[in-house]
Amino acid sequence: MQTEADYYALFEAYQRGELAAGARADLEARLSTDPRLHQRYAEFEELTGTLRAYGERRRTRQMLGGLHEAMLAADEAPAAEEKQADGLSYSVNPRLSISRTERRLREFWNGHRATMGVAASVAVLAVFCTLLGLDLWRATTAAPASSLRELRGEVARITRRTDALTRKVNNVAGTTDAVAPVRVNKYSGTGFALTADGYLVTSAHVIKGADSLLVESRDHRRYHAETVYTDRKHDLAILRIKDRNFKPFNRLPYTFKAGQADLGERVYTLGYPREDAVYGEGALSARSGYDGDTAFYQVSIPLNPGNSGGPLLDGQGNLIGVVSSRQDDVLGAAFATKSSYLVHLVDSLKNKQPLQPYHLPRTNQLAGAARPQQLKRLQDFVFVVKVYE
């Protein structure tokens, strides 16, 4: 009985043609008749064939690796000989010569451009979301602060719009007379007489940023005025009429209250939120102002832009405050500077040697009179303050 190894010796000798003619014919005969032997031979052939091919493959791989190295080496030295195979008319392809850095960059770009694109768009999106979010956040947090509205009328915006409309209409109508642009006051507020000789009181925010002031009385007389003193903190301003032809007022009908007014006192004001004087009535609803500011009263008078700087009087005709602002997000809450601060201010100014001394009124002519009678007296001492910038 032959072992597997013996068969292999036999097969190998047969493959190499080393067998004697007799033994060879014998083996061939057995291969064609014995299927088991035939299969054994086939397996042997496959095994050795694969082994040899595997060796061949390894050599080829090595050779190709060598070729690649050689090619790269030849590329490194561009002057290298351009060898041509015998009888072949190929030349080495021209290569785009790019620097090593550039090649790296190109490889990087080719490999990662999709990722970078996504990253960039995410970044852009994130930036915009952040900006938008910040804006939204700021808008929501800033809202309460802006709810305190100072009550000076923004006349200019409306007037200018009307002017533009008028001009347009004129153009359409074909009128050629050029209308000289009239200088329009930008803001307006209310003011009232402090003394009979031409001192007036208004709110500091009304005259903020003004370069000229015009005071207009009920009977449409106009006077130029100048700012004497401004107290931003208590929203008070003192003006003086500087026109030569100004005749001093009659005696003022009201007095200034140096103390505090009582809670629940009926109060009223007269102001110019529009062209005509408007009367407003209510009660003193708190003895402190916005955010607990004790320099102000809270009053329940419906007030509009333009009312600022108007006088606040009690039922007896005592001046108890100067209208200042209203709170937008609270119903019916308006604020007025306490008259005690005004009196303090005048006292402190007296010491500074003014051009004309302050003579505050001492007698009250309104006490006891009915409201319409009071107003008739009062209206001559309340003015429109027009601000030009």
Next chain:
Amino acid sequence: MNMDSTTALAADAQLIRAIQSGDERALSQLYRLHWPMVSHFVLQNSGTEDDARDVYQEGVMVFYEKVREGSLELSCQIKTYLYAVCRRLWLKRLTTKSRLHGVRLLDDDDYGPYLNTGAEDDLHEAEERDRRFATMSEALTHLGEPCRSLLEGFYLLDKSMQDLTAEHGYTNADTAKTQKYKCLTRLKKLFFASYKEV
């Protein structure tokens, strides 16, 4: 068919004959000629220089082995054939690497119709062969010494029996031969066991 491609085909045929006869310079010529095309293709499709090298080596291997066997049936230019082979190889790598289905490749239109080049069939054949070689390599590793180096020396490195006898310290060539046959039977069991089961 215009003059250019006729001359190109003639030149290709000449090159193939030279390679078949074992002319290494002709192979080197071919290798250099088509490298820029493949490297450009791979770099364009999110590969690196090393990827391009691997793919090109594989592709040229397929071509070379077919040429050496004499079984290459070329219906197009070598350029197109190589492009088709390398394209296929790179596509396969990309899909396994990225696990993305539906990878799209940017093709150079210069290299003509890369489909119907017969490259697909040749690649299947090559894959089959690769699998066989991988099994063989594994079987050889499991075989252990000294059988492994004996068989490798004889079949893979084409050493003579005398050299191997001296190398492994056998008393004479016959002992070495007997040893070799014994090793071969063991290798056969290992090889066919894992090759058949795959």
